[in-house]
Amino acid sequence: ARHAGGKFLLRVEDTDRERSTQAAIDTLLDCMRWLGLDYDEPEVYQSQQIARHLAVAEDLVNRGLAYKDNKGGGGECVIFRMPKTGHLAYTDLVKGTIKKKAEDTQDFVIVRSDGTPVFHLSNVVDDIDMGITHVIRGDDHVENTFKHIELFKAMGAAVPQYAHLPMIVNNQGKPYSKRDGAAFVGEFREQGYLPEALFNFLLLLGWAPGDDREVLTRDEMIELFTLERCKSSAARFDLKKLIWMNGEYIRRQPREVYAAEFTARVEAAGLSVEGRDLDGILDQMQVRTKFYSEIPGSCSYFFTEEYPFDEKGVAKRLKVDGVPELLDEVAQRYEALPSFDVQSTHEVLIAMGEERGVGLGALVHPVRVAVSGMTEGPGLFEMLVLIGRDSVCARLRRVAQRLRDDTLPDEGKQ
Template sequence: MNVNVRFAPSPTGTLHVGGIRTALFNYFFSESNKGTFILRNEDTDQARKVEGSLEVTEQSLKWLGVSWDTLVTQSERLEHYKKYAMHLVSDGKAKEEEGAIRFFVPKTDKTSWTDAIGNKEIIFENKDIEDFIILKKDGFPTYHLANVVDDHLMEITHVIRGEDWIPSTPKHILLYQAFEWNVPIFAHVPNVLGIDGKKLSKRRGAKSVLDFKGEGYLAEALLNYLMLLGWSPKDDREILSKEEIIKDFSLEKINSAPAIFDSKKLDWLNGEYIRSLGDKELGNRLLEFDSNISNIPNFEKYLPLAKTRMKTLADFRLLVEDKNVQLLDKQRDLNINLEKNYLNLKQWTAPFILPATFSARDESGATTQDIYTVLTGKPSGLPFSEKLEIEGREKTLERLRKQK
């Protein structure tokens, strides 16, 4: 069986990660079956169209490493929808009504299908489904008609979409039957919920893919995490390459229960990906993320230290750069003793810096947290002896003198 799938967003705003996950499920199902993946711009609701939405979706998918075979825009295909709507009118299955066309729902039967997610049968009573508009007065189709016509013409074999579309599915099946077309396999994937158990949505502040990019997440880590929201490989591994996902992905392995988006889990996974990078590659990623990082003296030397503590690329600057703070009395004493000890060091290397620092701490009655505060302006951070070795004696002494 040839597999053809589509991801069909409406350009009504920026897609959050729940919508992108649906795109990923379609993409990987296509890849695992050597099928076709179509990106369809469902822009028939012109009143709600937001300029630039499609471009953001394309950028998001490309950043994640997702490609598509064809891009189709529904507003460029209006003649198809009108032709098929009039076909239903001529067959007596729909009628023109004040410039629009309404489809007649046969009320004496049931409409059902076996959903590929959970292999469950879903049944609707036709008497509970109202006759519905398929072509509007302005000549644009409604979602129902455009969806069915395009899925048929594009030979879509599997409709993989969010479970919010389940109430619309009987209308789509009735249209397929009215046209005497084959009905595709439906797979309604569960929603993605926040940690509070409520559905992720743009209105509730759900982030987009490009938001995560701007916060320093790696594309491969975010893709990996999104794929684990409702799906898992047979051996329950958590770190997976694209090739491994393609090899293992199937609709049968998608859980029918809602998935929980846990930002802490994403942070952990992103940190694991960062630590898997070589120092040179991490440096390149950091410069792509923030070109001004090159202004940090010897920034490359910090990479082995910093990546052990990084969760995102944004953490590098937070770990490496110092802050200016107002010192307490005991911290001022520590400052003085650190300067004295550092001036007398024979070698400016971590094995010599560490005991000299602890000696100044003990002499001042200070704590290790005070050491970090005096040396970096922060209560914790990178191992200070290694950090100071990279910064050099002169820069360290200059900072201590400025804080007196």
């Protein structure tokens, strides 16, 4: 709508009162605000238009375009007459021309026996009243569109243009559902996704800008979006791509935004950033953070000596013959360095590896797990400098002793 200079309107289709509770509607509106889906006019509530819907139904009956019938013996319904001869067709802006024989259609209920309008009628009447020119929706409504177009014609109204977007499927090509992961916007929000990242990701389900760009600003999205570039085939929900995109948005945030959130989460965990090289830590962590919920779990070793150990990492990297002696020697050599920096700490391990006839990884991995408790993270030597020489050497010696005492947790120890 914004690309074409039109208006994006919101209609709350709340005629099913059992499902459309006020709490459910409030949740919907809150999720839209969080995603940045701002509409251009006050929302319209379909339930407030029921009298208008029923008046249209009565007019259709009076003109012979609909009839009343005690369908199924449950009370009198209003049923719309569909054409019985010829072909029905419409041009879908995504799928192209869609046709079917009129004889393959059936009359359908537009007012239930309890006197409430069915969504087919309500939607068309509201589209007319709201001046809707384009209806863009999921392709599970392709068949409904034949019904809706006939209703528009019966009311003497201009038929809007329709575009049916592909359904979202999982990696197996089946409809995406809760069994595949989060399916409600609020769940993504709770899991730590940024609204800008989720919005960007959802836009790319079934559409692409035509170049290699994937991370787009909202203004770029509006400028580039066209229905012609929408795909008609099903869109696969790639969770790995969403996680990557969330990390990209965090990486691109202004430093002050990331710093405020990072610091708040560290302090909320009872840790302090005082006396730490916070700028240096942020340099290392912002490019690696995929979710804010990872903080401070992914970097607590920068702020405390009581950091947890990855049990698999302990078993694989530390509980190996000769590691206690290795860690003690690294500590001794680090303590003797004139300058404790990225280059000098790196050169120590290179020299030790050459002396022992092993690759650098044989030293990097145990040192990393010993000083951070983790098997991955920032570059080891950058991390060592940020932790500081005194803490690094103390940790190496402490872990070496705990290995001798067999007090480090591992996956085989309960």
